[in-house]
Amino acid sequence: MNAPDLLPDLPDERLEAWLDHALPPDEARAVADRVATDAAWGDAADTALRLRAALAAAPLPTAPPDFRARVFAALPPDAQPTSVHADRPPTPRRRRRVRLAAGAVFAAVVLAVGLYVTRFQPEPRYSDADVAAARADVEWTLAYLNRLNAQTAAHVSDALPPLPQPEAAR
Amino acid sequence: MPPAALDTALRLHQDRVYAFALYLVGDADAAADLAQTAFVRLWERGADVAEAAQRAWLLRTVRNAALDRFRRQRFDGTVSDFDALEADEPSPLDQTETADLAAHAFAALDTLDEPYRSLVLLCDVQALAYAEAASVLELPLNTVRVYLHRARARLRSAFFLRTRERA
Numbered sequence: 001m002n003a004p005d006l007l008p009d010l011p012d013e014r015l016e017a018w019l020d021h022a023l024p025p026d027e028a029r030a031v032a033d034r035v036a037t038d039a040a041w042g043d044a045a046d047t048a049l050r051l052r053a054a055l056a057a058a059p060l061p062t063a064p065p066d067f068r069a070r071v072f073a074a075l076p077p078d079a080q081p082t083s084v085h086a087d088r089p090p091t092p093r094r095r096r097r098v099r100l101a102a103g104a105v106f107a108a109v110v111l112a113v114g115l116y117v118t119r120f121q122p123e124p125r126y127s128d129a130d131v132a133a134a135r136a137d138v139e140w141t142l143a144y145l146n147r148l149n150a151q152t153a154a155h156v157s158d159a160l161p162p163l164p165q166p167e168a169a170r
Numbered sequence: 171m172p173p174a175a176l177d178t179a180l181r182l183h184q185d186r187v188y189a190f191a192l193y194l195v196g197d198a199d200a201a202a203d204l205a206q207t208a209f210v211r212l213w214e215r216g217a218d219v220a221e222a223a224q225r226a227w228l229l230r231t232v233r234n235a236a237l238d239r240f241r242r243q244r245f246d247g248t249v250s251d252f253d254a255l256e257a258d259e260p261s262p263l264d265q266t267e268t269a270d271l272a273a274h275a276f277a278a279l280d281t282l283d284e285p286y287r288s289l290v291l292l293c294d295v296q297a298l299a300y301a302e303a304a305s306v307l308e309l310p311l312n313t314v315r316v317y318l319h320r321a322r323a324r325l326r327s328a329f330f331l332r333t334r335e336r337a
Binding site for chain 2: 013015017044
């Protein structure tokens with residue numbers, strides 16, 4: 001005895017249920033076979049998928065810009081918000097102003113921090129050992145310069161012709 | 171509900187609620203009216219509506235208000251049926267010049283009755299989970315699944331006919 005045909009001759013709601021994965025496995029297999037082998041079912045499945053795609057791609061109209069204000073205007077005075085335009089989307093001009101203001105605030109903060117760092121920086125504190133080492137460096141440098149000076153003076157005086165003697169000395 | 175809480179709800183849900191209203195009634199002014207009504211009612215209900223349930227609650231309120239509007243207009247003789255209401259109004263898609271395929275899809279969607287139309291809008295256009303759509307439409311989850319499959323099957327037939335006519 002053959003298994004009973006689960007499907008009628010023409011595509012019906014079961015095709016939609018199959019596309020929704022809402023059929024039990026045996027019934028889903030039967031529909032899948034029919035879609036694969038029967039041209040009418042194949043066309044119907046194709047149409048259904050195109051239709052779903054077309055509906056899903058439809059644009060969602062947006063509410064008019066004054067809709068929010070309109071709703072609040074229909075309410076009693078005690079139900080009014082503090083600002084009806086608080087959440088309005090920023091216009092290009094408003095966005096530019098916000099950016100400029102943000103830039104000015106940022107520049108002011110950078111300037112203030114710079115001033116603080118340069119003008120109010122505390123005096124550095126050195127240890128005694130640092131001071132002694134620095135003093136030793138300075139003394140060594142001075143001694144070196146003195147010695148260099150003496151040597152240079154000796155070389156220079158050797159290289160120069162003898163100075164003319166004053167008349168009285170002759 | 172404090173103004174700040176309503177403000178948050180507006181920021182989170184106003185576009186989705188407005189879009190749903192616009193898809194339902196096809197007219198920008200009417201859609202804004204319906205969405206406004208939903209938010210004012212949310213404010214009136216205050217803490218009765220949990221924050222996590224606000225979106226579904228708002229969508230449900232918009233849909234009920236839209237259905238009331240259709241009934242009232244039919245009763246007044248303002249319009250004879252749903253299609254007549256939409257016939258001379260530009261759809262959201264006309265305004266945004268979307269692809270031909272999407273235009274056909276939405277034209278096919280207009281042929282569906284309620285709640286099938288709302289179901290497709292909620293699940294396939296707004297990508298809501300079935301459970302949330304069930305909450306919006308106040309239907310059991312299994313019923314939503316069955317209705318949605320039925321709605322999609324009908325939509326597919328209408329879409330197929332439209333695209334075949336074009337071809």
